[in-house]
Amino acid sequence: MYQIYGGPASPYSMKIRAVFRYLRLPHTWLVPMDGFTGEGGLGEGAPDSTLVAAGKGVVPVVRFADGAYHADSTPMMVHLSEVVPARSLIHPHAGIAFLSHFIEDMADEFLPRYFFLFRWTTDADWCGRRQMIGWNGALSDSELEPLARAFSERQQAMLGPNVASIQLDQVQQAYEEVLTVLDNQLQRSLFLFGSRPSLAEFGLHGQMTQYAGDPLVGSVMKDKAVRVFQWQQFMDDLSGIEGEWASPEDCLTEELSNVIACLAKGYLSSIPPMDQAIDKSDLAGALNGPHYTLRCLLALKAELAGLTEEDRELIRPMLAASGAWDALQFAPGEEAYAVPIEMA
Ligand SMILES: N[C@@H](CCC(=O)N[C@@H](CS)C(=O)NCC(=O)O)C(=O)O
Numbered sequence: 001m002y003q004i005y006g007g008p009a010s011p012y013s014m015k016i017r018a019v020f021r022y023l024r025l026p027h028t029w030l031v032p033m034d035g036f037t038g039e040g041g042l043g044e045g046a047p048d049s050t051l052v053a054a055g056k057g058v059v060p061v062v063r064f065a066d067g068a069y070h071a072d073s074t075p076m077m078v079h080l081s082e083v084v085p086a087r088s089l090i091h092p093h094a095g096i097a098f099l100s101h102f103i104e105d106m107a108d109e110f111l112p113r114y115f116f117l118f119r120w121t122t123d124a125d126w127c128g129r130r131q132m133i134g135w136n137g138a139l140s141d142s143e144l145e146p147l148a149r150a151f152s153e154r155q156q157a158m159l160g161p162n163v164a165s166i167q168l169d170q171v172q173q174a175y176e177e178v179l180t181v182l183d184n185q186l187q188r189s190l191f192l193f194g195s196r197p198s199l200a201e202f203g204l205h206g207q208m209t210q211y212a213g214d215p216l217v218g219s220v221m222k223d224k225a226v227r228v229f230q231w232q233q234f235m236d237d238l239s240g241i242e243g244e245w246a247s248p249e250d251c252l253t254e255e256l257s258n259v260i261a262c263l264a265k266g267y268l269s270s271i272p273p274m275d276q277a278i279d280k281s282d283l284a285g286a287l288n289g290p291h292y293t294l295r296c297l298l299a300l301k302a303e304l305a306g307l308t309e310e311d312r313e314l315i316r317p318m319l320a321a322s323g324a325w326d327a328l329q330f331a332p333g334e335e336a337y338a339v340p341i342e343m344a
Contacts, residue, residue: 002027005050007042007059008134009119009127009213011112012073014236015206016060019077022197022238023084027062036135038128038151056344058287070343072287073206074104074296077199079343089199093248095311096193098303099318102328103192103260104203105300109293110267111207114175115217117166120155123215128152174266175217179225181262182208185255186227190234192259193251196243197235205235252318261322268327271297280337287344298338301330 002020006013008031020027034049036042042059043051054061056071063069070076081088091097119127128148133139136147156163182204191197209232211217221229274290286292304312319325330338 001065003063004029005032005054005059005061005063007031007131009131009210010059011206011210012058012108013060013206014209015202016062016073016076018205018236018238019073019080019089019202021236022089022202022241023080023087024239025080025084031134033135033137036132038132038135038147038149039154056287072341072344074108074199074203075341075343077202087196089197089202091193091198091245091248091251093251093311093314094307095315096248096251097198098300098307098311099251099256099260099315100193100198100200101303102300102319102324103200103263104198105296106263106267107200107203107207109296110263110270111178111204112210113266113270114171114178115207115210115214116155117159117163117168117171118216119210119214120152120159121163122168124152124156126215128155172220175211176220176224177262178266179221179228181255181258182231183225183227185259186231188253188255190231191243192256194244194246196241196245197238201235205232208232209236248314252315257318257321260318260324264322264324264327268324271327280334283337284339295339296341298330298334299341301328302335302338302340304328305330305335 002025004013004017004020004027006017006029017027017029030050032043032050034043034046034051037045039045041057043049043054046052051059051061054063054069054071056069058071060073061069061071062076077089081090089100091100125148128151129144132144132147132151139147185192189195192200208221208228211221212229212232271293274294278290278294280294280298283291283295283298286295316325319328
């Protein structure tokens with residue numbers, strides 16, 4: 001039996017729980033209520049807590065049957081696909097599998113930006129209260145208030161010093177563009193690569209659960225993208241789905257191309273500042289944040305470079321049309337810094 005420890009508003013926690021359900025792997029789910037005060041690291045201040053025992057500093061963490069804790073949803077999905085090969089999340093064509101991984105990575109590493117901004121500006125009061133109730137259970141208003149304030153301040157510090165200059169209306173517009181391409185995809189098919197889900201759908205699902213739940217971004221989704229709202233509820237439990245992969249050629253639809261192009265526009269614009277600020281010899285060990293984003297990008301570049309010529313050429317036009325092809329090639333000397341992404 002696997003034991004999943006998640007957070008109350010954590011996209012990666014929702015993502016991995018949906019994966020366990022789809023894979024029909026027996027598991028339990030728990031948000032550890034260990035008295036998180038809203039300050040410091042998760043589990044900090046409660047030495048006996050599950051999250052301290054897990055020692056990863058992030059949620060979700062999963063305790064495997066041998067008692068070991070593991071973190072990092074993406075390599076975990078790859079590992080679990082090997083455990084349940086009949087329901088693997090990886091398309092058998094390596095080029096299509098790359099597209100799925102690329103979408104999943106952009107969902108994980110870029111899509112949180114929009115909801116996180118509204119979560120800790122416009123909606124900070126509601127979101128701070130909601131999360132501290134989630135982490136602590138039953139609390140009176142007077143108990144909740146200082147915890148919620150501390151947590152909101154902790155999260156707001158992550159927005160960085162330039163947050164006041166960000167144009168919220170432009171961010172909302174970029175978010176609505178994501179909703180539009182997803183809603184268009186969902187008019188054609190609930191899955192991107194056939195009638196079964198891949199890494200990509202679970203990455204998108206995790207993020208969309210948060211967009212659906214938060215006040216402002218949730219009301220925009222309900223107003224403009226009813227299919228996306230329903231889809232993230234659908235994705236939450238796919239245990240009954242029995243589907244097939246589409247042929248590689250049939251996967252390359254206009255709707256898919258538009259999803260990739262829309263995500264790549266935002267994601268790729270976020271890379272150069274990180275690339276300039278970060279020493280690439282220091283990427284190992286990161287589980288989130290800019291170091292992790294760059295580590296994942298290097299792993300994607302290595303995956304693309306490792307495809308056969310034929311597999312690469314099949315997906316090249318779609319990646320080129322989205323502006324991502326060049327950005328997914330190693331710069332001179334960069335290859336040396338690529339490390340495989342493995343479960344922590
Ligand atoms: N790459 C990790 C990212 C996990 C992650 O960043 N989780 C967030 C919550 S959604 C977290 O635990 N942040 C640490 C904190 O808030 O202290 C994964 O895919 O599982």
